[in-house]
Amino acid sequence: MEGRVAGDEQGPAKEVPPSASLAERIEWLIQNMWPSGVPAPRNNVETAGAIAAGSDEAISSTTVWKLRTGRQDNPQFKTLTALASFFGVPIGYFGFSSESEPIGEELTLKALRREIGAGDIRTEVLRALVDLSPQTRSVVEEMILAAARADRTPSNRDDEPGTD
Incomplete structure (x- = not known):
């Protein structure tokens, strides 16, 4: 599970709301944007x-x-720079920019791409989505959202292998 802290089974990354606190933004980065190739931290010592x-x-x-x-909600600039550098996000992500909403959307997509991996969605499927009419794309979008909601229900989770 690239980009996730070990043991995190919350499902797909959710977007960071524009009103999120600095603590929520940092926690989101740790849970969703942890660099691949770096062992997931078990505590704050390993994180630091x-x-x-x-x-x-x-x-x-x-x-x-x-x-x-x-x-602490007013860290030194060098601390924010270190966090931005480590997680590969712009400094504006931490709320010091009027662009924080688009940055949040961009990071959510980046985390999702890391989570599903390059081979999980076939290229021809993505091309087919692009070629669909706006009305058909809207129907497909609703179907995907409904499937995601159904997948998150506890009764569906009980049917997963290894949950006995």
């Missing part, structure tokens, strides 16, 4: 170590804890 190693900026586990819990 990975960010420091990946961004060449010292960040303490206490700072990570404060940011994740909302006890």
Whole structure:
């Protein structure tokens, strides 16, 4: 599960709302945009170590804890720069830009692409979607959303292999 912290079974990434707090934004990054190839952290010490190693900026586990819990909502610019660098997001993601809503949508799509992988959706299917009329695309969109809602219901989760 690339881009996810180990043990996260919440399903597809949800978009970060424009009104999200700094703590919510940072937690979303950790849960959805964790770089592939970097072992998933089990605690704030490992999170801080990975960010420091990946961004060449010292960040303490206490700072990570404060940011994740909302006890610190005005970090140093170098801390935000380290987070942006590590997670590959623009500094504006943290709410210092009027563009925060489009950035959130862009990151949600990026996280989704990482989650489903390149081979999970065939290219010819995507091409076929592009060729559909707007009305047919709307029907397909509703079908996909209905399937996603049905898949999230507890009764469907009980039918999954290995849940006995």
